[in-house]
Each structure stands twice: as C-alpha cells, then as structure tokens.
Amino acid sequence: MRHINLPIFIPHLGCPNDCVFCNQRKISGTMCFNKTSVKSDIERFLETVDTENCEVQLAFFGGSFTGIDREDMLYLLGVAKEYIDIGLISSVRLSTRPDYIDEEILDILEAHGVRTIELGIQSMSDKVLCACKRGHTADTSRKACRMIKERGFELIGQMMTALPASTPEDEHNTAVELVTLGVDGARIYPTMVFSGTELEDIYLKGDYIPPSLSDLTDRTARAFSVFARMQIPVIRIGLQASDGLGEEDGIVAGAYESAMGEMVISRYYMNYLTPFLNSMKKDIEGKELIIHCAKGEISKIIGHKQTNKLKILNEYNVKKLKVLEKDGIILYNISIDYN
Numbered sequence: 001m002r003h004i005n006l007p008i009f010i011p012h013l014g015c016p017n018d019c020v021f022c023n024q025r026k027i028s029g030t031m032c033f034n035k036t037s038v039k040s041d042i043e044r045f046l047e048t049v050d051t052e053n054c055e056v057q058l059a060f061f062g063g064s065f066t067g068i069d070r071e072d073m074l075y076l077l078g079v080a081k082e083y084i085d086i087g088l089i090s091s092v093r094l095s096t097r098p099d100y101i102d103e104e105i106l107d108i109l110e111a112h113g114v115r116t117i118e119l120g121i122q123s124m125s126d127k128v129l130c131a132c133k134r135g136h137t138a139d140t141s142r143k144a145c146r147m148i149k150e151r152g153f154e155l156i157g158q159m160m161t162a163l164p165a166s167t168p169e170d171e172h173n174t175a176v177e178l179v180t181l182g183v184d185g186a187r188i189y190p191t192m193v194f195s196g197t198e199l200e201d202i203y204l205k206g207d208y209i210p211p212s213l214s215d216l217t218d219r220t221a222r223a224f225s226v227f228a229r230m231q232i233p234v235i236r237i238g239l240q241a242s243d244g245l246g247e248e249d250g251i252v253a254g255a256y257e258s259a260m261g262e263m264v265i266s267r268y269y270m271n272y273l274t275p276f277l278n279s280m281k282k283d284i285e286g287k288e289l290i291i292h293c294a295k296g297e298i299s300k301i302i303g304h305k306q307t308n309k310l311k312i313l314n315e316y317n318v319k320k321l322k323v324l325e326k327d328g329i330i331l332y333n334i335s336i337d338y339n
C-alpha cells in the first residue's frame with residue numbers, strides 16, 4: 001500500500017525555546033494557524049486521495065507538538081482519532097523535542113493513534129546543544145528515545161550538520177548514537193543561516209563560518225553513511241520549500257542547494273565505491289564497468305551533474321560505465337562487475 005502523509009503545520013506553537021538556528025518563530029509570525037480549520041483541511045486532502053489503496057498518516061509538523069497548549073493538543077489528537085476510528089486515516093505522526101516526552105505524554109499519544117514520533121535531536125554533543133541554546137542535554141534525548149522505543153512507537157531521529165561548535169566527528173557520533181538508540185529512520189538537515197535568527201547575528205559577528213557546499217556535502221554524507229550501512233532509511237536530507245523552510249531568499253548564509261539530498265547520497269556512493277575501484281584499478285582500465293544497485297538508485301550513483309560517472313571514467317580510465325538496477329541488492333549497497 002502506498003504511504004501518504006497528510007501534513008498539518010503547527011507553527012512554533014508551544015515552543016518557548018529559541019534555538020539559535022530556528023526561524024520557526026519568524027515563519028509562524030506570517031502564518032495563521034486556526035485549529036478549527038484542521039477538520040476541513042483533512043476533508044479537502046482526503047477528497048484527493050484513494051483511501052482504499054493508500055495508507056494515510058496524519059502528520060503534525062513544525063514546532064513541538066507535545067509542548068503546545070494541552071487543550072489544543074488534545075483537540076488536534078481528538079480530530080485525528082475520529083478519522084482513525086472511521087478508517088480514513090491509519091495513524092498519526094508528529095514532531096517534537098526530547099524534553100517534551102514523558103510517560104504521561106506517551107500515554108496520551110498511544111491512546112490517540114500516534115504511531116510515529118519524530119524527535120528533533122539535532123546533536124548528541126552537549127557542547128553543540130549548549131552553543132545552539134537547545135535548552136536540553138544529550139542525556140534528555142537518550143532518555144526520550146529509550147522511552148519512545150520501549151513503548152513501541154516508531155522513532156525518527158532528526159539531526160543537523162554544521163551547527164555552531166559542531167565538528168564532522170560530532171555529527172558522525174550523533175548518527176552512531178541514533179542508530180544505537182534504535183531509530184527507525186532519520187532526517188538530516190544541514191544548517192542554514194536564516195534571517196532573523198540569532199545565528200544570523202553570530203554569523204555577522206564572524207563567530208560562525210558556514211562550511212562550503214563541498215564540505216557540507218562531505219560531512220552530511222559521512223553522517224548519512226552511518227544510517228545507510230545499517231539500512232536505516234534517511235527520509236529527508238536538507239530543507240525543501242514544502243517544509244516552509246527551504247525558500248532560498250530567507251537564507252542569509254550557508255550552502256543551500258535544492259538537490260542536497262541527491263548530492264549527499266551521490267557522495268556517499270562515491271566514497272563507498274572508491275576503495276573497490278582503487279583495488280581493481282589495473283583490472284578495469286579500458287573495460288566496461290557495470291555497477292548494480294537497488295531500485296531507484298541509478299541517478300544517485302551517476303551523481304548530480306554526472307559527477308561520479310565522470311570521475312570514474314576519467315580517474316580509472318574506464319571505457320564505459322553502466323549502472324543497472326538489480327533485484328536482490330539491498331538499498332544503499334552495490335555490486336561491481338566488468339568485462
């Protein structure tokens with residue numbers, strides 16, 4: 001069955017925090033959220049979907065859902081439950097902060113058909129969390145992840161790369177820890193400096209220097225590889241316009257690239273291929289190289305603007321490169337052949 005998210009954006013409601021990189025307050029200032037319109041939004045969306053053949057999950061995104069006014073949260077969950085009870089929606093997913101998770105909250109979520117909790121973890125380094133004014137420690141995230149998993153929810157870990165004070169090692173370690181904590185999926189957001197945020201002031205003072213696009217791609221690919229090696233799906237890399245966050249004109253600094261996800265995965269594949277290609281360099285010279293991959297991965301192996309393909313052809317003197325999908329190859333894996 002096809003999975004479809006029915007997104008309801010909850011702009012910054014309930015979030016008393018001001019993480020230095022966050023522009024949600026600015027976005028929410030320009031957005032009008034009316035909880036009573038949620039029902040009509042759901043109805044309109046459902047009219048466009050074949051609910052017999054699709055699994056529809058109602059997704060409360062933006063802000064910190066479990067931190068909003070309790071009455072509002074119960075109202076929204078109650079609306080979702082009505083649609084679950086009549087079989088038009090399968091379950092609910094929501095995003096929140098680690099410090100807004102406790103057993104009582106999880107009781108409420110469980111009773112209202114929530115299946116997926118996306119946790120904005122951002123970093124597992126206390127030094128980075130402090131520099132970003134996240135207002136909680138890595139230990140808070142560990143406890144929240146364990147509680148969520150023990151209660152049987154699906155857990156998606158959201159992390160960021162290139163945050164203030166963060167190093168590529170911090171990001172790699174964050175990904176490793178998320179895997180260890182049992183996340184079922186991840187999102188990786190490279191940091192952008194948005195106008196109106198504290199990070200903009202820090203950047204303008206010269207105290208934050210965003211990495212180049214190439215460095216950002218590298219360090220994000222390094223974090224991505226941790227999930228890829230464990231076949232944990234990374235459901236999003238980078239901001240998109242559909243997040244209400246990806247419009248380039250709100251970005252003051254940072255290597256924004258709308259194709260960031262594709263570039264990161266391409267870099268991952270090139271890093272994966274390189275040791276194999278180096279070890280077979282003499283054998284593949286002048287030959288046709290065939291790379292087999294999982295379904296849907298061909299363009300990522302060839303690379304954004306064919307970067308990987310050109311690199312392989314030029315650096316390894318390969319006569320021709322074919323990339324083919326093959327049944328039985330696990331996502332993010334490849335096999336190499338030549339003739």
Ligand code: SF4
Nearest residue numbers: 015017018019022063
């Ligand atoms: S990143 Fe999340 S927790 Fe931080 S200020 Fe923005 S909405 Fe609040």
